[in-house]
Structures are given as structure tokens and as C-alpha cells.
Ligand SMILES: CC(=O)SCCNC(=O)CCNC(=O)[C@H](O)C(C)(C)COP(=O)(O)OP(=O)(O)OC[C@H]1O[C@@H](n2cnc3c(N)ncnc32)[C@H](O)[C@@H]1OP(=O)(O)O
């Protein structure tokens with residue numbers, strides 16, 4: 001038995017949710033470029049869960065269900081108020097989502113119907129939890145969700161406490177579409193491993209949030225913003241990046257296990273970043289990002305992934321960097337729960353083997369005789 005480091009190239013599940021073939025990403029057979037241009041995030045979530053785009057009545061029903069489920073129990077709000085104010089937002093989200101399970105009477109109902117309802121419930125509640133965490137951190141009261149508006153609009157409304165402009169809503173909605181699913185990425189794999197023991201959907205999503213938090217995965221978008229802040233100006237880009245490359249440091253937001261010729265989502269986020277900058281009359285963040293992109297691509301042959309331009313997009317939407325990875329989770333919970341439903345449908349416990357590389361033939365020595 002020989003281990004494959006990082007499971008590179010190992011096919012660990014059969015799935016009909018999303019595919020990456022020759023650098024082309026599809027959700028249920030629809031090219032991501034098509035969906036990013038035309039679909040709302042709610043349509044995409046329905047597509048991931050139920051395998052088809054919703055008709056008008058199905059979409060309206062989903063929007064209604066999401067609105068009905070968007071409030072969170074007061075007990076969870078009280079708990080969130082007791083978290084340390086300087087805690088990592090993904091750590092707080094992980095705790096709050098775990099707490100939501102305690103107040104869901106269906107948490108351990110393993111029927112398909114109950115799990116579909118819980119997928120919608122988790123999707124509806126995550127934006128409310130994250131907006132509440134952000135406001136509590138700022139010493140403000142959480143804002144209750146609005147009925148009858150999209151997830152993107154509701155999230156920005158709950159965050160800012162006022163109706164957001166259409167441009168911001170459209171940009172966030174498109175970013176949510178682009179992040180919704182991505183085959184067997186680390187957090188989705190974590191979710192599938194967890195529920196393959198026949199544990200519940202909340203346990204699966206909590207595991208996934210833990211995996212997404214890391215800077216090699218979803219946490220990279222936050223790390224990109226820290227890097228942009230450290231660089232500070234267009235003049236500093238070249239010395240900063242060249243120094244990092246010489247020291248063989250990682251440049252966050254670049255490289256990908258599966259895409260070697262570029263992430264198909266990055267171009268949409270790059271365009272969004274440019275357009276938001278032009279609209280605000282300040283393209284400094286975009287210009288710095290493009291310069292980093294040109295340097296890393298030419299010097300190292302690494303291309304930007306989904307996390308790179310999303311950092312400047314979210315900042316230009318007035319969102320603080322500590323919410324970037326939680327926003328990724330608002331979108332990806334649709335994919336996680338679709339994969340969880342799929343795992344339950346055709347389940348077998350996920351239990352690979354390890355190649356043992358430790359010592360052998362050890363003999364027990366009593367503690368008083370050990371050096
Ligand atoms: C939503 C997402 O999760 S997208 C990914 C978000 N993560 C990041 O942006 C973090 C930065 N990127 C990385 O750490 C990696 O590229 C990962 C984690 C995304 C992929 O990791 P792997 O598949 O193991 O990387 P891979 O084997 O292709 O790396 C090949 C070489 O490129 C180097 N490399 C990969 N990414 C980077 C980077 N961002 N900066 C500098 N060097 C890099 C590796 O160190 C390795 O060098 P070596 O052969 O000298 O050891």
C-alpha cells in the first residue's frame with residue numbers, strides 16, 4: 001500500500017452534481033459561464049439540490065421557503081452575543097451552525113424529505129447568522145431578515161441595516177453563483193466523509209465549515225485581502241511579489257489542484273472587480289490585483305483561482321475581509337447539502353487506508369526503565 005499525498009488524482013466518489021473536465025466547470029451539465037451570466041443564486045441552489053432548473057412555480061416556492069426559514073432562534077442569537085468579539089468569524093460560524101442543530105426538531109430525521117427541508121433551512125439561515133455575527137462584533141443589534149427578497153439582497157440588508165443598491169446585489173448574487181459547488185473540494189469531501197457514517201446534515205455542514213476555514217481552501221480570499229493591504233500601492237506590487245517568490249512563499253489566491261491552465265470562475269470575478277472599481281472611480285485595488293496576476297503568471301506559471309479577484313470584489317462592496325470566507329460558505333452550503341443528499345442516497349462509509357511508515361517491532365518497557 002502506497003499513499004498518494006493529498007489524494008491527488010484519486011476518484012473518491014461518483015457524483016452527478018458538478019464536473020470539471022479539461023478546465024470546464026459545469027453544475028448538473030450547465031456551463032458555469034452560462035449560469036454566471038443568466039441564473040440567480042436561488043435557481044442554482046435548486047439546480048444543485050434537485051437536478052433541474054426550477055420552473056416559475058418551483059422557484060417562487062423555494063423563495064418563499066427560504067424567506068420563511070431565514071430567522072434564527074433567539075437562543076442562538078444570545079449564544080453568538082456571548083462569543084469573544086475578536087474571535088475568527090469562521091470559528092464563530094462553525095459554533096453557531098452547530099448550535100442551530102440543537103433547535104431543529106428534525107435534526108435527526110434521516111428521511112429524504114426532512115433532509116431536503118434542512119438543506120433549504122441551512123441555506124436560509126446561514127446569511128442571517130453571518131450578518132448577525134458581523135453586527136454583534138460591531139456592538140450593534142442583529143437586523144431581522146426581510147421577506148420576499150433574494151439571499152444576496154437580504155444578506156447585504158441585514159449587514160448594513162439598509163436596503164442595498166442594485167449593483168451590489170447583482171454582484172454578490174453572481175459571486176454566490178460562482179462559488180456554489182466545485183466537485184470534490186476539501187470542504188465538500190469533509191461533509192461527505194462525516195455524513196457517510198450516517199451522521200446528520202448539521203454535522204456534515206459543521207465539518208465542511210471547519211475545512212473551508214483553512215487558508216489553502218476558502219480562507220484564501222481573506223488572505224488575499226491581507227496581502228493587498230500589506231502591499232498598499234501599485235508601486236509596491238513588484239518588490240513584494242518578487243520577494244515572496246524568491247523566498248518560495250505561497251501567493252494566496254493562486255494555484256489549484258485541478259486547474260492548471262486557469263480557474264474558469266476567475267475571469268468573471270476579475271470583470272466584476274474592474275467594473276465595480278470603474279463605477280466607484282477608484283480602480284487601485286483592481287489595478288494592483290492585475291499587476292500581481294501578471295507577475296505570478298509570468299514568473300511562476302500559476303494562475304489566479306476563485307479566491308483571488310473575489311477579495312477586491314467584496315472589498316469594493318464595502319464588506320470587511322473577515323466576512324469573505326463566511327460569504328463563501330453562504331454560497332457553498334448549497335453544494336455541501338446537495339452532496340450530502342447525494343451521499344445519503346447511495347451511501348457507503350468512507351474509510352480509506354493509511355500506508356504505515358512508523359516504527360515496528362517495539363517492545364513494552366516499564367515507565368521507570370525508560371530514558
Ligand atoms: C476555493 C479554493 O480552495 S481555491 C484554492 C485557494 N487556496 C489558495 O489560493 C492558497 C494558495 N494556493 C495553494 O496553496 C495551492 O496552489 C493549492 C492548495 C490551491 C493546491 O495545492 P497543490 O495541488 O498541492 O499544489 P501543486 O502540487 O499544484 O503545487 C505545485 C507547486 O507549485 C507551488 N505552488 C502552488 N501554489 C502556489 C502559490 N499559491 N504560490 C506559490 N507557489 C505555489 C507549490 O509549492 C509546488 O511547488 P514545489 O513543486 O516546488 O513544491
Ligand SMILES: O=C([O-])CC(=O)C(=O)O
Nearest residue numbers: 181182184185186257306
Ligand atoms: O476544488 C477545490 O479544490 C477548491 C475550489 O476551487 C473550490 O472549492 O471552489
